[in-house]
Amino acid sequence: MKTADKQDPDAPADCPVYSTGVTGEGYVYDGCRNVLSPGWSRRGFIETLGLTGATLAAAPLASMLLPGSALAGSAVEDFRFAILADSHTMGKKNNPMKVRLEAAIRQINAMNPAPDFVMYLGDAITDGTIDEFKYFEDIIAGLKPKTYYLAGEHDWYLDMGEYYMQHMIQRARPYYSFDHKGAHIMALHGSNLNDFWSSRKLSPQERMKVAGDINDPAQGTFALGRAQLDWMEKDLATVPRNAPILIFSHVPLYQYYKPWNFWTQDADQAHAILKPFSNVQVFHAHVHQLVEHQIANMKFCGILSTSWPHPYPESYHTLGLSGQMPRPNPARLFDGLGWHIARVEGSGKVSHEDILWTLKPPES
C-alpha cells in the first residue's frame, strides 16, 4: 500500500491513506478509498495550484486545500449562474452531441447579463478516451463564463480521473467549495464506486463499460465516502445556518432508483450534516431528466442533459416526486434536452429556470 506524504490531522482512524493531495509516488487519493490519478506528478499538482516550493513548505497542505468559509456577516447579493451537464460527446462518430452542446454554449454566451459562472456537472464525454476529452475541450473552449467542473462516471473510470482532474477540475481533490456573493457553494464528487474491477481483473476499458452502464449491477452503488463526508462537516463548520448553500453532485444526493444507480448509498449521512442549515439547494446530473424533490430543508433538482433523456424510473411516483418531462420525440434533435439558469436573490431565495428545448428549440 502506498502512503500519503501529507496526513490530514483530522483523518478518521480507520482511513490509513487519507491524503490531502499527492503521495510521494505521484498518486492522488480521494479520501481513503480510491486512487484518483496514478502518474499525476507532484510537480504537476503544485503547478496546477500555482504554488512554489517555498509556499508549499511554509503552509500545511491541508490548510491550503481546506480554506473554510468566511461568510459570517456577509450580505447575500443577487446573482445568476448557468448549469450544464451530461453532454456525453463521443468525438466525430456522433455529431448531434456536438451540435447540442454548441447550442447550449451559444445560449449561455448570449445571456444578458452574463452569468457569474457556469457549473458543469459531469459526464462531459462517454468512453473516457483522451481523444474524446480533446474533442470536448475544443467545443467547451467556446464557453465564455468561468466554468467549474465536477466529474461523472463517464469522465472517470477509464483512467480513474487522471485526465479530468488535470484538465477540467484542476484541483487537488475532486470535491471543493467556495463562497460567492454571500452563498456557499459545494461541488461534491458523487460518482465514487467501490473497487468492483480488481478482483474481476477487468481492463480499464472493461471497467469503464461496467461503470458507464446504468443497468449493470456489478458496479455497485455510488457513495460519497467517509473522507468526503468528514470534509463536508468541516467545510460547513463556519457557514452561517441561514446562508444559501448550493450543492452540486453528479449523482442524485438521495436514493432515487437503485437498479439504474440513481443512488447515493450514504446520502442520509450527508443529509444529517446539512440538517442544521435552513436554505439548501442541491443540483444533480446523471438522471438526464427534470426531477424535483425535497427532503426536510433540502431541495433537489435534476438537471437536463444535452445528450439524451432517460425515461422516468418506476420509483418516480412512489417517492412522491413532482414535475414532468414532456415525452421526447427521438426524431427531433433537441427534444427532452436543455440546461438551466439558477438565481440567488438578495433575500437568499434560490430559484431555477429550466431551459427545456422541447418547448423552445434553440436556433441551429
Ligand SMILES: [Fe+2]
Ligand atoms: Fe450522463
Ligand SMILES: [Fe+2]
Ligand atoms: Fe452519469
